[in-house]
Amino acid sequence: MTFINYAAQEINCKIVYYGPGLGGKTTCLQYIHNRTLPSARGKLISLATETDRTLFFDFLPLDLGSIRGFRVRFHLYTVPGQVFYDASRKLILRGADGVVFVADSQPERFDANMESVRNLEINLRKHGFDLRTMPYVLQLNKRDLKRAMPVDELTRHLRFKDEPVIETVATQGTGIFASLKDVSRQVLGSLRRGAA
Amino acid sequence: MRESDLTLYKEDHDRVMEVIDRLYIDTAARLVVLVDKNGQQIVVRGDTEDFDTTSLASLTAGNVAATDGLAQLLGEREFTILFHEGERDNIHISVVAERIILVVIFDDNSSLGLVRLRVRRCTGQLERLFQSILNPVPRAPEIRGDNSRTLEITDDDINRLFGG
Numbered sequence: 001m002t003f004i005n006y007a008a009q010e011i012n013c014k015i016v017y018y019g020p021g022l023g024g025k026t027t028c029l030q031y032i033h034n035r036t037l038p039s040a041r042g043k044l045i046s047l048a049t050e051t052d053r054t055l056f057f058d059f060l061p062l063d064l065g066s067i068r069g070f071r072v073r074f075h076l077y078t079v080p081g082q083v084f085y086d087a088s089r090k091l092i093l094r095g096a097d098g099v100v101f102v103a104d105s106q107p108e109r110f111d112a113n114m115e116s117v118r119n120l121e122i123n124l125r126k127h128g129f130d131l132r133t134m135p136y137v138l139q140l141n142k143r144d145l146k147r148a149m150p151v152d153e154l155t156r157h158l159r160f161k162d163e164p165v166i167e168t169v170a171t172q173g174t175g176i177f178a179s180l181k182d183v184s185r186q187v188l189g190s191l192r193r194g195a196a
Numbered sequence: 197m198r199e200s201d202l203t204l205y206k207e208d209h210d211r212v213m214e215v216i217d218r219l220y221i222d223t224a225a226r227l228v229v230l231v232d233k234n235g236q237q238i239v240v241r242g243d244t245e246d247f248d249t250t251s252l253a254s255l256t257a258g259n260v261a262a263t264d265g266l267a268q269l270l271g272e273r274e275f276t277i278l279f280h281e282g283e284r285d286n287i288h289i290s291v292v293a294e295r296i297i298l299v300v301i302f303d304d305n306s307s308l309g310l311v312r313l314r315v316r317r318c319t320g321q322l323e324r325l326f327q328s329i330l331n332p333v334p335r336a337p338e339i340r341g342d343n344s345r346t347l348e349i350t351d352d353d354i355n356r357l358f359g360g
Contacts, residue, residue, distance in 0.1 A: 002201045003236040007209030012236045042250045047258070056262070059235075059254045067353045075235060075254065091261040095199060095234025128199070181358050188357070192349040 001095035002191055010071045013187050014095055015180075018120050019102035020112035021053070021081030024141040024170035028102060029060045029076055031173045032180060036062060054080040057092050064184065074184060081116070090123045098135035098187040099124075100179055102170075103158050105140050105148035113158055121160070135186030136163045137179045144169045199295070200330070202232060208329050209239065215321050216241045219300070222314045226285065227301040230292075230322075231256050238296070247301070256289060256299050279308065290315055293326040 003012040017025040026046065033044040042061035049055050058078040065072060077096075079089040093099075101120065103113045121131045140154050155165050164182050168175035204212075212230065220228045220241045227242035229249060235257035240249050259278065267275050278289040288300040288311045298319070300311050 001199050001232075001234055003232060003234075003238070004201065004203045005209070005238070007204060007206045014234060014236075043248055045251055045254065056258060059251070061250045061254075065357050067349055067357055072357060077235075087265055088262075091258075091265060094261065095232070095236075185354055185358065188349060188354045189351075192351075192354070 002097055002187075004070075008071075009069055010073060011067070011188075011191070012073045012075065013097040013184075013191075014075045014077065015098045015100060015183055015187070016093055016096045017076065017078040017100045017102055018089070018093075018116065019081055019139075019141075020104055020109060020116040021083070023081055023102045023104040023109070023113075023116075024168075025078040025081065025102045026052075026054055026058050027170035028100075028139075028141075028168075028176050029058050029078055031170060031176050032062070032076065033060050035173060035177070040064075053082065054078055055085075056080065056088050067188070072188070074187075076180075083115070086119065086123070089119070090126060093120075093123050093127055093129075096124075096127075096129070096134075097190075098137075098183040099131075100137045100139055100183050101158070102139045102141050102168075103154060105142045105154060106145060107147060107149050110149065110154075110157075113154075117158055117160060132161050135183055135190055136160070137183045137186075138163050138165045139168050139175065139179045140165060141168045141170050143167045143174070144172065199234075202236070202238075202330065203332070204238065204329065208325065211325055212239055212322070212329075213241070215318050215325070219314055219318045223300060223302060223311050224306040225300045225302045225311070227299075229253065229256075229299040229301075231297040231299060233257055233260060233291075233295050233297060242301070252299070256287075256297055260289065260291065260297050277312075281308075288312070288315065290319065292319055293323045293330065295330060296322070296326050298322065 019025055040063045045059040047056035060076045062074045077092050079092045124131050166175045166179040216228050227247055229240045230238040231253040235254040237249055237253035263275050276291050280287040285301055285303050290298045292298050
């Protein structure tokens with residue numbers, strides 16, 4: 001749900017990083033936070049357990065610049081990936097304008113990826129969203145691992161529609177900004193279409 | 197059902213700010229913030245330099261969302277008020293018009309009783325304002341005023357934002 005504030009001249013959008021546990025969602029936000037000028041970002045908030053597993057969400061506000069005199073602000077969220085935190089995942093999807101699915105390329109996480117995509121679709125539907133029409137990027141993470149599954153195979157199984165598929169290594173930042181830019185473009189594009 | 201986008205025009209903003217200004221003064225609060233349930237800050241009044249209001253908005257929405265989940269577990273429609281008491285500052289959180297969160301941060305210069313009373317008094321006004329903001333009647337652009345023109349974003353605008 002985009003919030004357009006004419007008084008403050010701001011456009012505010014929400015992007016959610018979704019995917020199975022330990023797939024690299026929090027690492028994506030940490031990389032974006034570390035590589036963004038302090039003037040363009042707010043505080044990175046992580047509601048995590050003592051062992052650094054995401055308990056509720058991570059949150060990072062970003063200022064992307066201006067369009068037609070309006071500041072464009074994106075709020076990035078991650079969800080907790082572990083299966084039993086489904087209630088929390090559902091809450092965080094509320095009002096999302098776009099989703100980045102962070103898939104884990106390791107073969108042993110294949111089933112978890114598949115289950116998480118299905119779970120995303122179900123939870124979006126509960127909020128009245130349709131993944132087929134929503135701004136969406138599929139990020140294949142951990143591409144640096146020797147055991148990583150082939151891109152073609154992962155794409156064939158995990159791609160939901162014709163969404164962009166971006167290979168990433170979150171720990172090194174490879175592809176992280178590419179997928180953020182892509183989903184941001186889609187969100188602003190949908191706003192443009194909505195205003196037309 | 198999917199929530200509609202929220203658009204706040206200048207004249208609506210001013211009306212909301214009137215209510216928030218009054219509440220801020222009447223409660224002797226440190227900060228009054230209106231937040232969308234999705235975590236977007238709508239308006240703020242008070243010591244903004246002392247608080248990270250963006251983080252405050254996000255965490256408050258998370259707090260309310262979790263509490264809504266608890267309410268459902270108990271078969272309640274919602275818990276409309278949350279209160280956190282600290283050594284120095286206290287946070288009073290209430291839900292307005294089902295989708296908007298009113299946050300009042302106050303210290304020893306105020307009291308919980310005063311905040312509850314004043315919040316209750318202004319809730320009706322805020323609900324009426326947000327009913328019309330969230331369910332707008334289509335109006336001609338010319339009667340919205342110069343500052344409320346329709347936002348028209350082109351592909352070029354988006355390309356420029358991303359430097360290419």
